[in-house]
Structures are given as structure tokens and as C-alpha cells.
Amino acid sequence: MAEHTSEQIEKVITDSLISFGANADDVNRDAELTALDIDSLDLAELSQIIEEQFGVELTSADVAEIATVGDAIDIVVERS
Amino acid sequence: MGEGVSAARPQGACALVTGGSRGIGAAIALALADDGWPVAINYLTGAAGANSLVAQIDSRGGRAAAIEGDVADPDTPARLIEAAEQALSGPVLALVNNAGVRADGLALSLSDEDWRIVLDTNLGSTYRLTRTALRAMIRARFGRVINIASVVGPRANAGQANYAASKAAVIGFTKTAAVEVARRGVTINAVAPGLIATAMTDDIPQEFRDRVPAQRAGTPEEVAAAVAFLASDRAGYITGSTLYVDGGLSA
Numbered sequence: 646m647a648e649h650t651s652e653q654i655e656k657v658i659t660d661s662l663i664s665f666g667a668n669a670d671d672v673n674r675d676a677e678l679t680a681l682d683i684d685s686l687d688l689a690e691l692s693q694i695i696e697e698q699f700g701v702e703l704t705s706a707d708v709a710e711i712a713t714v715g716d717a718i719d720i721v722v723e724r725s
Numbered sequence: 726m727g728e729g730v731s732a733a734r735p736q737g738a739c740a741l742v743t744g745g746s747r748g749i750g751a752a753i754a755l756a757l758a759d760d761g762w763p764v765a766i767n768y769l770t771g772a773a774g775a776n777s778l779v780a781q782i783d784s785r786g787g788r789a790a791a792i793e794g795d796v797a798d799p800d801t802p803a804r805l806i807e808a809a810e811q812a813l814s815g816p817v818l819a820l821v822n823n824a825g826v827r828a829d830g831l832a833l834s835l836s837d838e839d840w841r842i843v844l845d846t847n848l849g850s851t852y853r854l855t856r857t858a859l860r861a862m863i864r865a866r867f868g869r870v871i872n873i874a875s876v877v878g879p880r881a882n883a884g885q886a887n888y889a890a891s892k893a894a895v896i897g898f899t900k901t902a903a904v905e906v907a908r909r910g911v912t913i914n915a916v917a918p919g920l921i922a923t924a925m926t927d928d929i930p931q932e933f934r935d936r937v938p939a940q941r942a943g944t945p946e947e948v949a950a951a952v953a954f955l956a957s958d959r960a961g962y963i964t965g966s967t968l969y970v971d972g973g974l975s976a
């Protein structure tokens with residue numbers, strides 16, 4: 646698996662959250678996912694996208710630990 | 726297309742029908758093929774039936790593939806979806822959980838094996854296949870899951886406590902799974918046949934037939950028509966529902 650830069654990971658996660666309906670202006674590292682109206686279905690789909698694009702499998706326990714956009718980026722960067 | 730309008734079936738989407746080699750499943754496979762769905766026909770013992778159905782669909786200008794697999798085996802669902810997608814070169818965006826078995830007996834005399842085989846086949850496979858298929862469906866913003874339930878389950882039928890439990894549970898599963906994915910354009914519905922003339926119901930006594938208000942058994946094609954409708958673009962706003970095809974039996 647090719648290396649992925651944190652910029653690539655950040656872009657995929659940001660674009661995904663926007664595609665789920667999050668307001669683009671509000672998506673930044675510190676934003677809480679709940680404040681962006683991202684729910685468990687969105688997170689399940691985000692996990693699939695991350696698995697397909699970066700080969701990183703997130704368990705439901707991993708996903709439960711993700712509170713902010715930055716948390717999501719960091720866990721994928723750490724494991725990819 | 727404006728916001729709020731049902732999406733159309735994406736190009737390349739295909740359908741998977743479990744237990745599709747005969748009876749209601751075979752009629753469903755034909756009806757979906759007639760509606761332009763490439764259809765994967767899963768079978769367990771009916772290889773000859775499944776292959777002849779594939780030939781029949783081919784001769785009508787459709788596309789189909791027969792795929793062997795025991796849906797009661799927990800490893801089968803993921804393999805089935807993958808095999809269907811490879812054989813038909815597209816994502817499974819319509820799933821018909823039709824495979825079902827009976828192992829009748831009074832509740833007080835059912836064996837654990839009677840219970841297990843009916844629950845694993847009728848309910849477990851519905852859950853596992855739906856779980857697997859939903860991955861592609863939510864990404865595609867389009868999906869149709871149609872679970873074949875029964876009038877038995879919502880209503881009693883002495884001698885079928887295991888079957889009734891499995892089919893009532895299928896309806897409960899259908900409702901909750903439907904609300905979870907509704908906003909992704911994926912619908913999940915149940916079709917509940919009454920007495921339908923197939924090999925599975927050959928032994929149903931006349932007194933049961935007499936209870937049907939329509940005064941006859943239904944045909945597999947009449948069940949298939951309901952399934953094809955729920956799979957169509959026209960049914961995009963119907964989800965979590967159970968459509969009874971029973972000649973008025975449960976009215």
C-alpha cells in the first residue's frame with residue numbers, strides 16, 4: 646500500500662463529511678462531529694471510505710473514540 | 726431531478742435473489758430480469774432449476790448468473806455478494822432475501838435443530854446479506870432490500886412456531902434497518918405472502934385454503950409482481966413497510 650500524506654487523508658475525510666451534509670465552512674480540525682450533524686450512519690460510511698482509500702480498518706470501538714474532525718484524521722494518519 | 730425526488734436505479738446495478746432456483750424465488754428472478762435488472766440467482770440444491778432459469782432469462786435478452794451457496798452458513802453472504810458482483814460486473818443494489826425453509830412441529834416438541842435451521846436460514850441470512858449489501862447501497866445513494874416474510878408470524882399458525890418466530894423477526898428487522906438507512910436512498914421492505922402454490926405448500930390442507938377470502942392459492946408471479954414494484958424506481962418513498970400478498974387472508 647502506497648504511503649498517504651496527512652494532507653490527502655485530511656482532504657478525503659473533509660470531502661466526505663461535506664458530502665454527508667456538513668457545512669463546508671464549519672469543517673475544521675477542532676469541529677465536533679455532532680455539531681456538524683454527523684451521525685452513526687455517516688461514521689459507518691466514512692469508515693468504509695477510509696478502508697477503501699487508505700486500507701485502514703476502523704472498529705466500532707475506534708469510531709466511538711472519534712469526537713472531532715482532527716481525531717478522525719489523526720487515527721488514520723497514525724495507522725496508514 | 727429536484728431534491729426530495731426518488732433516485733433512479735444507477736447504471737450497472739444488479740440484483741441478487743436468494744433461493745431463486747424455484748417457486749417464489751424463481752418468479753422473482755424472472756420479474757426482475759424483465760424489469761431490466763441483471764440477476765444473480767442463488768441456489769442450494771436446485772442447480773438444474775437455476776441454470777435453466779439463467780438460460781430462460783438469456784433467451785429473453787436479459788442477463789443472469791447462477792450462484793451456489795447455503796445462506797444459513799455465516800460465511801456465505803459476503804461470498805455471494807462478491808460472486809454476484811463479479812459475474813454481473815456491477816454492485817448488488819437490489820437484494821431479495823427469499824431463501825426460506827420450514828421444519829414444522831408443535832412448539833412443545835420442536836427440536837433445537839428444527840429451531841436452528843429455520844432461524845439461521847430465514848432470519849440469519851436476511852440479516853447477514855442485508856448488512857453486507859448495505860455497504861454498496863449507502864455509497865450509491867440507492868438500494869432496494871426486499872425481505873420475503875409471511876402471513877405466518879404476524880399471525881399464528883399452529884405447528885410453525887419456529888417459522889413464525891423467524892418471519893415476525895424478519896418484519897421487525899426490516900422496519901428498524903429501513904429507518905437507519907432511509908436518508909441514503911435505500912429502501913428496505915417486506916413482502917408477506919399468504920398461501921402460494923409452490924412445492925413448499927403442496928401439503929397444506931384444504932381447510933387452510935378455505936380460509937383464504939380470495940378462495941384460491943396465489944401464484945409465485947403474484948408475489949413477484951409486488952417484489953418487482955418495490956425494487957422499482959417508482960417505490961422510492963416506500964420503506965419499512967410490509968406488503969401482504971395473501972388474497973385477503975390477513976385482512
